[in-house]
Amino acid sequence: MKPTQSQEQTPDKTQPGREERFVSGVIQQCQQDKGLAARLRRADNPATEYQSWELLAAYGIDLEYEQQRLPFVTVAAVIGKTKPERNGALRLGQALATCYEDGHESSLAKTRLRRLLACHDLPELCRILRPLFSLIDSKVSRPLDYTRLLKQLRRFPFNAQQIKAQWAQEFYGQPLSVDAEERFE
Template sequence: MQFRDQGPQNAQPSREERFVAGILKLCTENKGAAARLRRADNPTTEYQSWEVLAGYGIDLEKEYERLPYACVAAAIAKSKAERNGSLKLGQAIGACYENGNASDQAKARLRRLLACDDVAELCRILRPLFSLIDSRVSQGLDYVRLLKQLRQFGFNAQQIKAQWAQEFYGRSEPGEEGQP
């Protein structure tokens, strides 16, 4: 009988980790692909990203599966990020404003995000929010965490919304920084 070591050194990267790493690499190496991915969050031009998305095994016919990947791919391509960041979405919204999470504008942005009912609406609301974050916050977003949240949104929206609110309002406990 063989025993397999289940330690972290043998852990395979998740689908989301492979996707984000692949998109980051593609955007730095292929400017044409990066340009097509920048249009992935626009319903009119989203089809230009389908070749890349299909290459990752994403079912293009299922909107709830396709939109999270297209949204994150567009955000990565537009940000010109070179690696995955560590900033959570709720923290990033607060970081856009001088008063942080005490800002009425930041609270309004969060409330609008929390009012979303489905993945399609959520991805539409995130589009301008990513532009705001990219223009005002120097720290990179944790795209892997965000993609996982977007993929789960259709199945567990309340939990994902609670995570974003906690990230926005909450204070991290010591040693909690790296946890999803």
Template sequence: MPPPTPPTSSREARFVASVLQRTQQDKGLAARLRRADNPATEYQSWEFLADWGINLEDEAQRLPFTLVAAAMAKAKAAHNGNLKLGQAMAACYSDGAKSDQAKPNCAAFWPATTCQSCAASCAPCWR
């Protein structure tokens, strides 16, 4: 179950805090979450997601949580950061937003109109 948190924090903030805490304590869960961004092994994260009340049948709800959990588990994050999405994407490249590799990936993200297209645009940054 999710750990108790202050009532003012959002569901997403509580989810991030839980991923941080649980992946440090449970290496098996960390391994399952690292595979959550792969459609063939994503199901391994579903028990954790279900504990958070995430509708597993609703891809638009499930994909953002799986992508964030996978990225955090792969990064072995020790604490929550404070970057905005664009800044986080740019930080994935050695030259930041000026990187020749970053430009097409970021350009592909902006017209994303669905959760799935957004997740597909972000995934290369975290793989």
């Protein structure tokens, strides 16, 4: 039976997005293949990023374009390092505040947030995120929401101010408005 025109135009809401498929696939593959997890950990360095390219190419990511490649490399590397069992629910701003006893009142946490918010482009952002991920992994027991993070990193070149505002709101514990949350998705 051929779908009607309205059925063809209405996307199936149950289909996971590209980011969700990537994150769940990488988590699953890292659990099954320790060699892949080790290569992804090494891909955290720009000089050895090529270690992740086989995986990225398998997901259809254009390796020639840094703007497309960097978000996926960054998230794959952190998954390889942290070895989560599943995608988490912890947002980046929340995780950063959770790293410190005083939470968002900590001057060191605020300094790290300000440095994150001062990033001007995607390569700088990914470079600044690497040590933050190590800090978060050492201090926080809950996994990050890697799918949301990947979406934010992919949108950063086009909507940097909005993404930075989301991280600040998460850090300071201010919930996003329903409108802002809908715009993000």
